[in-house]
Amino acid sequence: MSALSLSPRALYEEVAELLRQRIFQRELEPGSWIDELKIAEAYGISRTPLREALKVLAAEGLVTMKVRRGAYVTEVSERDLTDVYHLLGLLESDAAGVVARTATAAQLKDLQALHQELEDCAKPKVQDRERFFKVNERFHMLLLEIANNRWRDQMVADLRKVMKLNRHNSLLKTGRIEESLKEHRALMAAISARDAGLAMQRMQEHFRNGLEAAN
Numbered sequence: 001m002s003a004l005s006l007s008p009r010a011l012y013e014e015v016a017e018l019l020r021q022r023i024f025q026r027e028l029e030p031g032s033w034i035d036e037l038k039i040a041e042a043y044g045i046s047r048t049p050l051r052e053a054l055k056v057l058a059a060e061g062l063v064t065m066k067v068r069r070g071a072y073v074t075e076v077s078e079r080d081l082t083d084v085y086h087l088l089g090l091l092e093s094d095a096a097g098v099v100a101r102t103a104t105a106a107q108l109k110d111l112q113a114l115h116q117e118l119e120d121c122a123k124p125k126v127q128d129r130e131r132f133f134k135v136n137e138r139f140h141m142l143l144l145e146i147a148n149n150r151w152r153d154q155m156v157a158d159l160r161k162v163m164k165l166n167r168h169n170s171l172l173k174t175g176r177i178e179e180s181l182k183e184h185r186a187l188m189a190a191i192s193a194r195d196a197g198l199a200m201q202r203m204q205e206h207f208r209n210g211l212e213a214a215n
Contacts, residue, residue, distance in 0.1 A: 089207035
């Protein structure tokens with residue numbers, strides 16, 4: 001097996017990103033054992049940077065280290081999902097309130113442009129779940145960027161990595177894209193009206209409904 005070409009940045013970081021994407025893309029399934037020897041051979045590296053990469057992924061919640069058994073892709077339980085969605089609802093609803101109060105006209109225009117992308121990729125004749133998922137994530141990340149709290153951003157980033165272990169399944173459920181889009185419309189209406197309380201409520205509802213679809 002030929003070795004992959006890795007970039008000049010810290011080797012373990014590059015390996016962590018490669019494995020992270022394989023987990024998100026389901027090449028490494030939740031609950032599956034990570035064969036360190038096979039992966040090290042495939043990437044043309046020693047097991048030392050691989051183990052450092054696995055420590056990074058374990059800290060993010062994507063990998064579970066088991067004593068004398070090695071590393072496994074994390075399986076997300078119903079309790080895990082409930083806890084993650086609860087925290088995301090709290091953090092991102094707070095961000096939505098901040099955006100409603102403080103966003104500039106230019107920032108609102110950028111947010112509206114991403115919302116329009118969601119509208120476009122959800123049209124019945126061109127519905128693209130994968131693109132909707134990606135644009136939806138960009139929308140939430142932009143909202144957090146506008147709210148401008150790096151500590152909240154860091155917490156949300158870690159929680160969203162765990163959520164991704166399950167998120168694609170929720171978008172495959174019949175009607176969820178349409179429901180999600182309606183929730184985004186309501187959120188945008190509240191933000192545009194500068195109603196912070198309503199914006200927070202709409203974001204909380206968005207995550208509650210997302211949790212129901214994910215289970």
